[in-house]
Amino acid sequence: MTVDANRAGLQAAxxxxxxxxxMQRITAIAELGGYIENSDARARLEELMDDDIVTVEVDAAEVLVRVGGQPGLLAVLDVLGRRTDDPDVDYIAYMLxxxxxxxxxxxxxxxxxxxxSRYSDAAKIGLENLRRLMGK
Incomplete structure (x- = not known):
């Protein structure tokens, strides 16, 4: 894929x-995952974890965890810790x-x-909450 085609695909996503x-946002999540090395794609996936549709949030978190490496996992744990009182975040935790x-x-x-040392305070809370959920 040429640089221009790659840039056009990323912009379309x-x-x-x-x-x-x-439904368009949900479709875009998988496409953004293909551009995970691009900071704009990664940042947008992180933003989508705060969407008003739970399915969008969970799908974005799953892509970040599956293809985003440690930074993706830390971003998801940060959301778990930051939104600990939000019942919608439970769906992300159950997916994990x-x-x-x-x-x-x-x-x-x-x-x-x-x-x-790489964990934010919120990510530390998210990890502890996930451990509790998993009974570990």
Whole structure:
């Protein structure tokens, strides 16, 4: 893919992620995951974890955890800690639990491998809440 085509694809995904149509935003999440190395794509996925549609939030978190490496996982844990009193964030936590317990992705062990110095205060709370949920 040429640089121009890559840039055009990223811009199309970013534009779609800002659509007032929730289904368009959900579709854009997977596309943005393909551009995860781009800071604009990563930042937009992080923003989508605060969407008004829970499915959008969960899907964005899942893409960040699956393809975003440690920064993606830290961003998701930060949301878990920052929004600890928001019942919608429970769906993100359950998705992480299902990925881990189902054997698809060792979310908790991956999180524990990240040096504590890289954690924000909110991410530390998110990790503790996830550990509690998982009974570990």
């Amino acid at each position: 970013l534009d779609m992620s800002r659509s007032p149509d929730g 639990q299902n990925l881990d317990f189902g054997g698809e992705l060792p979310v908790l062990s991956d999180a524990l491998k990240i040096p504590e």
